[in-house]
Amino acid sequence: MSAAPLLQVEHLSKSYGGVHAVQDVSFSLVPGEMLAMIGPNGAGKSTCFNMVGGQIPAGSGRVRIDGRDVSGLSPRQIWRLGVGRTFQVAQVFKSMTVRENVQAVFASRESGWGFLARAGSAHRTEAEAVLHLIGMADFADRPCADMAYGDVKRLELAMALANDPKLLLMDEPAAGMAPLERVELMGLTARIAKERQIGVLFTEHDMDVVFAHADRMMVLNRGRLIAEGRPEDVRQDTQVRAVYLGEGLVYDQAAAARRASA
């Protein structure tokens, strides 16, 4: 892909005491690209995400979004630059309906902390358009507390899209979902990413999801990038196969167990 990078990560590092959580990691991401970051538990994936999203400061190195150095910006300032984020455990307002959750995002974009009080009435049309985009129009009036977990994860994606992001950071977006739901959620994400030219950086333990939807993938091991490239090339990488993937293309014991029991 030849477009100008949307995200540039340059020599990023972070240590906790003697633990080198992330060491000299560099990569870039272009608009419309699905980039997967994989690695075993403790490899440094969440630490990387948190440095890109501003949740934790970088130890050293730099993150640029659309060419702008975002060092020192808060998560909210980075969000306002057009960076959406979803989490391993979905974060929605359970006491509100599906539509109200999306309305709250629109309201918070313009009005800061008083947004919850206004979420009930404003931005109804925009919220419904986003729900339509992700196939949840029929869920608009449902209280979130009553929804299946897979639907909550889809709502979380809708809420990230309501910020009209250029860049989406998805930390294990399909965790806790059934296998078919996982592939569908990332298929939906990939379609929207291509249509809207959103760059998506995601972590995922399910290799079926990665190989089905990533344009490119990176492998982290003990904080360092050990491989990067197209999924079909990385899956042939001898070091990656030896460390994670094996013959069954499953590098994570917990994911293998979940798959077996699903």
Ligand SMILES: Nc1ncnc2c1ncn2[C@@H]1O[C@H](COP(=O)(O)OP(=O)(O)OP(=O)(O)O)[C@@H](O)[C@H]1O
């Ligand atoms: N706040 C912290 N304090 C101390 N050590 C930390 C902290 N956060 C992460 N670490 C350590 O940094 C390393 C990388 O952790 P990180 O959570 O980034 O890995 P991960 O690849 O996201 O793992 P998982 O797949 O389990 O989420 C681990 O050794 C972890 O114990």
